[in-house]
Amino acid sequence: MSSSSTPPFEPMSSDKLEAFGVHHITKGLGRIKGGIMAKGEGSYVVYEDGQRLLDFTCGIGVTSLGHVNPHVSQAAADQCLKLVHSQCSISLHEPYIRLIERLLPIMPDPSLDSFFFWNSGSEAVEAAIKMARVFTGKQNIICMQGGYHGRTFGAMALTRSKTIYSQGFAPLMPGVFTTSFPYWHQSGFQPSTSTHTLTQQALYQLDLLFSQQTAPSDTAAIIIEPVLGEGGYVPAPPEFLHGLRERCDKHGIMLIVDEVQSGFGRTGNYFAIEESGVRPDILVIAKGLANGFPLSGVISRKEVTDKLKPGSMGGTYAGNAVSCAAAVAVADVFREENILANVQARSTELFSALNALKYDPNLRPHILDVRGRGLMVGVEFASPPPPSSPANMASRVAARCIEKGMLILTTSVYQVIRFIPPLNVSKADLAKGSQIFAEAVREVVKEG
Ligand SMILES: Cc1ncc(COP(=O)(O)O)c(C=O)c1O
Numbered sequence: 001m002s003s004s005s006t007p008p009f010e011p012m013s014s015d016k017l018e019a020f021g022v023h024h025i026t027k028g029l030g031r032i033k034g035g036i037m038a039k040g041e042g043s044y045v046v047y048e049d050g051q052r053l054l055d056f057t058c059g060i061g062v063t064s065l066g067h068v069n070p071h072v073s074q075a076a077a078d079q080c081l082k083l084v085h086s087q088c089s090i091s092l093h094e095p096y097i098r099l100i101e102r103l104l105p106i107m108p109d110p111s112l113d114s115f116f117f118w119n120s121g122s123e124a125v126e127a128a129i130k131m132a133r134v135f136t137g138k139q140n141i142i143c144m145q146g147g148y149h150g151r152t153f154g155a156m157a158l159t160r161s162k163t164i165y166s167q168g169f170a171p172l173m174p175g176v177f178t179t180s181f182p183y184w185h186q187s188g189f190q191p192s193t194s195t196h197t198l199t200q201q202a203l204y205q206l207d208l209l210f211s212q213q214t215a216p217s218d219t220a221a222i223i224i225e226p227v228l229g230e231g232g233y234v235p236a237p238p239e240f241l242h243g244l245r246e247r248c249d250k251h252g253i254m255l256i257v258d259e260v261q262s263g264f265g266r267t268g269n270y271f272a273i274e275e276s277g278v279r280p281d282i283l284v285i286a287k288g289l290a291n292g293f294p295l296s297g298v299i300s301r302k303e304v305t306d307k308l309k310p311g312s313m314g315g316t317y318a319g320n321a322v323s324c325a326a327a328v329a330v331a332d333v334f335r336e337e338n339i340l341a342n343v344q345a346r347s348t349e350l351f352s353a354l355n356a357l358k359y360d361p362n363l364r365p366h367i368l369d370v371r372g373r374g375l376m377v378g379v380e381f382a383s384p385p386p387p388s389s390p391a392n393m394a395s396r397v398a399a400r401c402i403e404k405g406m407l408i409l410t411t412s413v414y415q416v417i418r419f420i421p422p423l424n425v426s427k428a429d430l431a432k433g434s435q436i437f438a439e440a441v442r443e444v445v446k447e448g
Helices: 014-024 070-080 094-106 121-136 153-157 195-212 238-251 321-336 339-358 393-403 427-447
Strands: 037-041 044-047 052-055 114-118 140-144 176-179 219-224 254-258 282-285 296-300 367-373 376-381 409-411 416-419
Touching: 052 427, 070 321, 094 114, 094 321, 114 121, 121 153, 121 219, 121 254, 121 282, 121 296, 176 195, 195 238, 219 238, 238 254, 321 339, 339 367, 339 376, 339 427, 376 393, 393 409, 393 416, 393 427, 416 427
Parallel strands: 140 176, 140 219, 219 254, 254 282
Antiparallel strands: 037 044, 044 052, 114 296, 282 296, 367 376, 376 416, 409 416
16 A cells, blocks of 8 residues: 555444544533434434433524524525635625624614624634724723633633633633622622622622722723623623623723623523613624524624724634524524514513422422523522532432433533523423423432
């Protein structure tokens, strides 16, 4: 055999694939379930061995219009046969511009009129940091305790939800400061503490940060998720968001609103920030935007983006044509199928099922909190557990749900389960998911 010939290749049999994958895929990835996912069908996924599971993870908030949504997949398939890659530094392509045409009218503030599409949420966060630094001529960034912004170096430096994301990877990007998020658990309060008290406490800490750690004249931006995602599915009170906006206006600091997880209908509005009416200087979006095709976006006002030198933003795959075509279809499905109305109706049903569980006398000490917006809902179990509560309840309940036929995720360092069902989930499937969860909770409590 000459050294330039291709070695013979025989694909291995399917039954060996999983073990081969587990052996050769980096250990740095965690997984909640074994097996090989083979197919997606709306609110369900099917595994190679035939198991069919209700998917209340949506691939962490991505497949919001259901797996393999026919309109979205068709739009992507059509685009695949037309133009796959044009490269943003070479030429415009039509789906990029069509997407802006769809997004402009739904922006949470009319000032948000200048777009840049990238691939992942982390990359979009990196772009937002760069933009804030260029526009303000300042360096420091303030992030929230419990916040999550991604795994790349800049985004990781702003991440405060779990140490696993940065442990061993130092030195991190300098110039990052952390302030309190108004979440009772992080401040040692009770779940019943009023949002006003929590907000005042958090704003007080922020003002201290300005006078003790990072002067406003050195601070470029404050970054916040309007609903803490990886930090526990905790909505930021509108009063807190207004407090941030006031301080940003006063000191010439940019407010970066990261809606990677909370955006695109997840909370019942197109964007979670709409509830407060607060204007972001920079909005970061991804996940549900293209229903599974890699796409993120950074949106600001033209006054800001006009300060950027051509070529300072970009990336080989940024704003890929197939992903943009998929996102155009997502936006059209949202309008044509009135997805927001479904989110609101199913949200009411989900909250009512979970609150019934919370106030069930047999479960009462174990469920501390049911919270969220729309179909971004968290259930927090007692942690640390009172003497009669089971330990590690969230991961045990999630594992039990999987056994019973539903994928569901935990979140944060606390005992929290997060519901991220498809935004077009049917009434029957939502009821089924709630029922599976209730049975799982009861069984885990019984086992102790
Ligand atoms: C709020 C938020 N920001 C940023 C990211 C990072 O996005 P990606 O994983 O696409 O890089 C995530 C991912 O979960 C997120 O939830």
